[in-house]
Amino acid sequence: MSLPCRRALTLFLAVAALLAAGCGSRLPESDFERRGPSAPAAGPPVKVGIISSATSPVGGAAFTGPRDGARAYFERLNREGGVHGRKVEVVTCDDGGSGAGSNECVQRLLHREKVFALVAGASLDYAGAPQVAKAKVPDIGGQPIGPEYETYPHLYGIYGSLAPREGGEPGWGGKLYGGTEVYRYFKREQGARKAAVVSYNQSSSAAYARLVVRGLKTEGYDVVSEQVDFALPNFRAVAADLRSQKVDLVFDAMDTHGNAQLCESIDEAEVKLTAKVTNVQNWSSAVPDEYKNAPRCRNALWATGSSRNYEDSSHPQVRAFRDEMGRQAKKDGKKKGGDEPALSQWQLEGWAAAMWFSDAAKSCGDRLTRPCVERFMESGKPYTARGLLLPAEFGHRAEPPGERRTCLSVARWRDGKGWRDQGGDMTDNCFTVPQLGYQP
Template sequence: MSRRVPAAETLLVVAVLLAGAACGSRLPESDFERRGTAPAPAGGAPVRVGIITSATSPVGGAAFTGPRDGAKAYFDRLNARGGIEGRRVEVRTCDDGGSGVGNNDCVHRLVEEQKVAALVATSSLDYAGAARVSRAGVPDIGGQPIGAAYETYPHLYGIYGSLAPRDGKPGWDGELYGGTEVYRYFKREQGARTAAVVSYNQAASAAYARLVTRGLRAEGYKVVTEQVDFALPNFRAAAADLKEQGADLVFDAMDTHGNARLCEAMDDVGAKVTAKVTNVQNWTSSVGDDYKDAPRCRNALWATGSSRNYEDTGHPAVREFRAALRGKALSQWHLEGWAAAMWFTDAAKSCLSGGGGDVTRACVDAFMNRNKPYSARGLLIPVTYEHRAEPPTTRRTCLSVARWRDGEGWVTQGDMNEQCFDVPQLAYQP
C-alpha cells in the first residue's frame, strides 16, 4: 500500500489566493513571537522548535493558522506531561506575513539566530526561505505543500510525503506528478460519470481547472467546464448549465466565498449532484456557517484528503486530539499540524533513547530519512519519502473521504487505509 502524491494538495492554495485578491491586499507584516519560556524541567535544556505561518497574509488571518495551532496544542499537551524524556519543548512561532521577504526573515530568526532543532507544521504562502532551511540542514517536518518546496529540497518533509529526487529542482526536471484517485473513487464508489469543473477567468484558477479536467478525462468522465468572470461572476448561469448537462459531480478552482455562492446558485436553480467535491483546506467545522444559505448543496459537500477525519471519534488518536482542542473550532489542518508535532516528537525521542544522545538537527534528519512509512498513530495514510530517479507512471494510492451532514458534521466514508486505487500519475508544472 502506498500513500498519495496529491496534485490537489500541492495546488490548493489557488483557492485562498483568489480569496485574497477578491478582498483586496494589504502590506505584509512579520511578527516574531516567543512561546514556552518557562524554566525547563530537571531532565535537561529545552528542545527548541520553530513554526512559520502566514498568519497575517493578504489572504486573511485564518487561512493558514490551522497547522500551527494544531502543532502548538500537541506541544502544550506534551509539556504538561513532562516533555520529551523530561525536556520541555520550547515553541518559537514566526508570522511571515505571506511574503517572501517576511518568510526569509522568519527563517533567519528561527534557523540562524534562535538555532531551532527543526521547523514543524510550516504553512507559508510564499516559502521563499526554503533553500536556506535546506542549506542549513534543518529538518522541516510535516509542512503543508502550498508551493513546490517540499518536492524540491532535501531536509524538507511535507505532510504528504514525496518520491522526487529533491535535488534543488521541483519534482523531476521541473515537473510534479499527481494521481487520479479522487476521480476514480467517485466513479467506482458513487457511480459518477459526468463532472463539472467551475473556475474563474483568472490565470491560476484556470490552470488548476485544466489540471482537474485532465484527470477527470483520464478516468473516462464526460467533463463540463464552466468559467465565470472573476470580478462579476454569474454563478446562476453556471449552475443552470451544469444542471442541464446532468453533472454528477462538481469540482472547482475557486475560493470559499465563490464556492458558497455557487452552492447558493445550485440550490436556486434546483441542481442536484452526487457530490460537490472540495479539498482538505475546506474540511472544517465552519461549513454550516460558510454555506448557511445553501442547505441542499451543503449536504452534498464531500472532502478528500490523506489524513483521518477529525470527526472519527472511534479512533483513540483522534479522541486525544479532540480532547486537547476541546471547545475550539476544528479543521483537518489542525489535525495535520498535530500529526506533524507528533512526528517531530518521535524523532526527538529516538535521539534521546539510551540516555546518551541529544536532539540535534542531524539526528532528527536521520530519523526522517529512515525510509519507513509514518502514520502518526493512524492519523495519516502512511507517509513515505523516497528518491526515485524516474517519476512513477502508475501508483497504488489511498484516500480519506468524508461527506458533510447537517447535525453530524463530516461523516467518514470508508477506511482510508483500504480505500486504495491503482491510478495513473499525471505530470504538471508547479
C-alpha cells in the same frame, strides 16, 4: 484529492487573492554532547519554530490550523515529560503571507531564536525555504502549498515525497505528479459519470482546472468545463448550465468565497448533485457559517484527503487531539461550557506533524542532533502518526512513478452530524491509478 491537486489548489487560492548560510542556526553544541552515565536525561528545552501566514491576503484563519494543532500536541507532550525529559519550546512567526515576511521569519527563527527545527509550517509564499535547506535545519510536517517541499533537501512535507529534492527544479525536471484516485473513487463508489469543473478566467485557476479535467477524462468521465469572470462571476449562469447538463459531480478551482457563491446559485437553480467536492483546507467545522445560505449544496459537500477525519472520535489519537484542542480553547477563552471548539483537518495534520517531529527526536535518545532526526525521516519506513496519516515516506527516486497504489480518506458533510466518513476506513479506499504530470 491527490497531493499535487491539493497543492495546486491552495497555490491558486494565494494567487487569486493577490491579483544565508546556517551560521548560528542551532542550539549550543553542549546541548548535543553525550552525557555521562550519571547525568540525568533532562536538559534545556528543545526549541522549535512554526512559520504560518497568520495574517495574509486570503484571511487571518486560512493558514493557522497546522500551527494550532502542533502547539496543542506540544502542550500535551510537555505535560507528559517532553522529549526524554526535555520540554519543547515553541516559537511562532507570522510571515504575513509574503515572500519578504517568509525570509524575515526564517532569519529570526534560525539565527536569533536558534531553533533546532521547524514544524508544521503553512506559508502562502515559502520564499525562505532555500535558507532553511542551506542551513540544514529539518523542516518537518509542513503543508506543501507551493513546490518547496518537493524541491529542497531537509524539508519534509506532511504527505511525504518521492522526488529527488536536490534543490534545483521541483519534482522531476520541473514536473510534479499526482494520481486520479479521487475521480476513481466517485466513479466506483458513487456511480458518477458526468463531472463539471468550474474555474475563474485567471491563469492559476485555469491551469488547475485543466489538471482536474485531464484527470477526470483519464478516468472516463464526460466533463463539462465552466469558467466565470474573476471580478464579476455569473454563478447563476453556471448553475443553470449544470442543471441542463445533468452533472453528477462538481469540482472547482476557486476560493472558499467563490465556492459559497456557487453553492448558493446551485441551490437556487435546484441542481441535484451526487457531490460538490472540496479539499482538505476546507474540511472544517466552519462549514455552517461559510455555506449558511446554501443548505442543499452544503449537505452535498464531500472532502478528500490523506489524513483521518478529525471527527472520528472512535480512534484514540483523534480523541486525544480533540480533548487537547478543547482544553486549549477553554484556556484561551474560546470555549464555554459544553461548546465544541472550532476544529479542522489542518489542525489535526499539524498535530500529526508535531508527533512526527517528536517521534524523530525521541529516536535519538539522549543525543539529539539534526542528522539523527533526519535519519528517522529518511529511513524509508512509512509513517502514519499512530494511524492519523495515510503512510507517508521520503525517497529520492530518479524517475517519477508511472502509476501508484494510493489511498484516500473521504468524508461528507451532514447538518447536525458534521463530517461523516464514507467508504469505510481510509486504508480501505485504495486504488492503483496512473500518475499525471504537471508544472507547478
